[in-house]
Amino acid sequence: MDAEPEDPPDDGRPLRRGWTTGACATAAAKAAYRALLTGVFPDPVEIVLPKGERPSFALALEERGDGFARAGIVKDAGDDPDVTHGALIVARVRLLPPGSGVVFKAGEGVGMVTMPGLPIPPGEPAINPAPRAMMRAAIAEVAAEEGASGDVEIEISIRDGAALALRTWNPRLGIVGGLSVLGTTGVVVPYSCSAWIHSIHRGVDVARAVGYAHIGAAVGATSEGALKRLYGLPDTALIDMGDFAGGLLKYLRAHPVPKLSIAGGFAKMSKLAAGSMDLHSGRSQVDLSGLAELAAERGATAELVAQIAAAPTGLQALRLGGAIGLGDAVAAKARAAAIEALRGAEVAIEVIAVDRNGAIVGRAN
Structure with missing residues (x-):
């Protein structure tokens, strides 16, 4: 079993937030479109993030040409160890005929999706749905103000x-030629291991003090939503576990609760099933061969087992093996790993695996 995460040194300095690649791309696209319509680049350029925040970005590149405009922004990831910190994100915008809508294209350094199982289908630029929505909204805002079509x-x-991109998992995911444009909220929250584990401990303490007989621990907002819908647990009975399954389970050895429901995406729960106590993508990976073995135990054909072993992502493995109960098999094995990590502590464990939409795809208790 993987070593459990330990609290690293913490100098007490507040960690500075940054901006996602998607937010930078949105700001660059908005500035370029404004310049294309008016001849003037807004600098700084303000955008609206999904949660209503309004950051402004300074332009590092401005260029106008025949029928196009380009703007560039240097990404600031704050104190997060982001591989794209300091990279120049450039948007080139050109007008299309009315009715064309907003079309996305991968320029130099942005990858193309070549395999199934990702949020974007094969043949499309590796620009995720949230950044696409942010850019569409920014274009629509400028179009409304300038009386343009927004195409x-x-x-x-x-x-x-x-x-x-060679320093990321993109090549293994079938994203070729460059990086992905990512980001859900537009904000990069610094990854402080010690602060996060401290918060987990305090969450358990509060739940015990209140006297809850049942608490939930979720990897993220989607899985937390599934727990809320399933059990109606109050916020004080919900632990934002993040990737630190080991940090939570280790604390529960000495500070047990009667029942714990762990919820997370299928891929994250498959890592727990494989014995990983740190579920972060930089420190553990989905064991596709292990998933193939579970499928075989469920009676999968040799052809299906081979397909799951060769799947580009855990999500695609789930799509392939959902009909034979691969989700339940992963949940059961993850539950066994969690029980082992508790080392005899009297905590009843349940594991719930969800898909990207929060639907339960596996459960074991």
């Missing part, structure tokens, strides 16, 4: 993106 092509490029 544009947005080409996103990232300086040195192809080289940077």
Whole structure:
């Protein structure tokens, strides 16, 4: 079993937030479109993030040409160890005929999706749904203000993106030629291990003090939503576990609660099933061969077992093996790993695996 995460040194300095690649791309696209329509680049350029925040970005590149405009922003990831910190994110915008909508294109340093199982289908630029929605909203805002149609092509490029992508898991995911444009909220929250584990401990303490007989621990907002819908647990009975399954289970050895429901995405729960106590993508990976073995135990054909072993992502493995109960098998094995990590502590464990939409795809108790 993987070593459990320990609290690293913490100098007490507040960690500075940063901006996602998607937020930078949105700001660059908005500035380029404004310049294309008016001849003037807004600098700084303000955008609206999904949660209503309104950050402003300074432009590092401004260029106008025949029928296009380009703007660039240097990404600031704050204190997060982000591979794209300091990269130049460039948006090239050109007008399209009315009715074309917003079309996305991968420029230099942005990858193309070549395999199934990702949020974006094969043949599309690796620009995730949330950044696409942010850019569409920014284009619509400028179009409304300037009396334009909002029909544009947005080409996103990232300086040195192809080289940077080699330091990520993109090649293994079938994303070729560069990086992905990511981000859900537009904000990069610094990854402080010690602060997060401290928060987990305090959450358990509060739940015990209140006297809850049942608490939930979720990897993220989607799985937490599933727990709320399933049990109606109050917020004070819910632990934001993040990737630190080991940090939570280790604390529960000495501070037990009667019942714990762990919920997370299928891929994260498959890591727990494999014995990983740190579920972060940089420190553990989905064991596709292990998933294939579980499928075989469920009676999968040799062909299906081979397909699952060769799947590009855990999500695709789930799609392939859902009909034979692969989700339940993963949940059961993850539960066994959690029980082992408790080392005899009297905590009844349940594991729930969910898909990207929060639907339960596996459960064991």
